[in-house]
Amino acid sequence: MAIEYLLLGDADCDTAEVQAFFTAEIRGDFGHRGTAFCHGMYVTAHRVADEERSAEWSKLAELFGFEHRITATFHLSDLADEMTDARNTELMVRSVLDLVTRYTCRGVLLFNGDLVIAQWTPSEIVFDCDWEPWAKLELIAGHTVRRLPQPLL
Numbered sequence: 136m137a138i139e140y141l142l143l144g145d146a147d148c149d150t151a152e153v154q155a156f157f158t159a160e161i162r163g164d165f166g167h168r169g170t171a172f173c174h175g176m177y178v179t180a181h182r183v184a185d186e187e188r189s190a191e192w193s194k195l196a197e198l199f200g201f202e203h204r205i206t207a208t209f210h211l212s213d214l215a216d217e218m219t220d221a222r223n224t225e226l227m228v229r230s231v232l233d234l235v236t237r238y239t240c241r242g243v244l245l246f247n248g249d250l251v252i253a254q255w256t257p258s259e260i261v262f263d264c265d266w267e268p269w270a271k272l273e274l275i276a277g278h279t280v281r282r283l284p285q286p287l288l
Contacts (some may be wrong), residue, residue, distance in 0.1 A: 137210035137211060137212060137213060138210075138211045138212075138213050138246075138247070139208055139209065139210055139211075139246075139247055139248065140208070140209040140211070140227060140244055140245065140246055140247075140252075141192070141206070141207075141208050141209075141244070141245040141248055142205075142206065142207040142208070142209070142231065142234075142242060142243075142244050142245075143192055143195065143196050143203055143205075143206055143242055143243050143245070144201070144203075144204065144205045144207075144234065144238075144240050144241065144242030144243075145196070145201040145202045145203065145204045145205075145240050145241050145242060146204060146205050146234060146237075146238035146240040146242070147204060147238065147240075148182065148204075148205065148238065149182050150169065150180075150181045150182045151169075153180045153181065153182060153205050153207065154169040154171065154180050154181070156180075156230075156234070156237070157171050157178045157180045157207055157230060158171035158178075160226065160229065160230035160233060160234075161173045161176065161178055161223075161226045161227075161230065162226070163176075163177075163178070169181065173223070173226070174215075174219060175211065175212045175215035175219040175220065175222075175223050176209060176210060176211045176212065176215075176223040176226070176227075177210050178207055178208065178209050178210070179207065179208050179210070180205065180206065180207035180208075181205070181206060182204060182205055183203050183204055183205060183206055187203075192206065195243075195286070195287070196242075196243070198286055199241070199242075199243050199254060200241065201240075201241035201242065205242075209223075209227045211223050211224070211227075221271065224268050224272070225272060225274060228253075228272055228274050228275065229274060231244055231253060231255070231260070232260065232274065235255050235257070235260055239257040240255075240257065241255060241256050241257065242254070242255055243255075245287075246266070248287075249287040249288060250263075250266075250285065250287070250288065251263060251283045251284065251285055251286075251287070252266045252269075252283070253283075254283055259278075259279060260278050260279070261278070261279045261280070261281060261283060262275050262278060262279070262280045263280075263281075263282065263283040264280050264281050264282050265282060
């Protein structure tokens with residue numbers, strides 16, 4: 136079983152580019168069907184096809200004021216030790232920060248599909264203050280931490 140984090144964004148890149156981006160970000164190996172693997176985590180990512188834009192996640196993206204162009208799902212092993220889990224959480228957060236910098240995009244990061252734990256625009260990344268794992272990450276220093284809207288709860 137895995138702990139899942141879902142990233143929805145409006146970065147303008149194709150599937151191959153977004154897969155290569157996340158493979159490099161997690162320092163992983165590129166595997167079957169474009170999946171990036173590293174110890175204790177794997178990431179699936181793709182550009183959203185036009186026919187997918189009416190789907191549930193695209194409607195959610197509209198609530199946050201952006202067009203749903205990419206999806207990435209971070210699958211963290213629930214059996215990983217604490218050190219591996221901390222490293223993978225840091226890799227995930229770093230990849231979000233780097234995505235915003237590289238693609239000047241908007242997006243959200245959801246925990247298990249319903250809890251908004253990060254939201255960003257080209258000029259600001261906001262982390263939810265109620266999400267405990269942020270407290271341990273130096274990466275978020277200098278970024279806004281506050282309560283985020285939770286339209287799915």
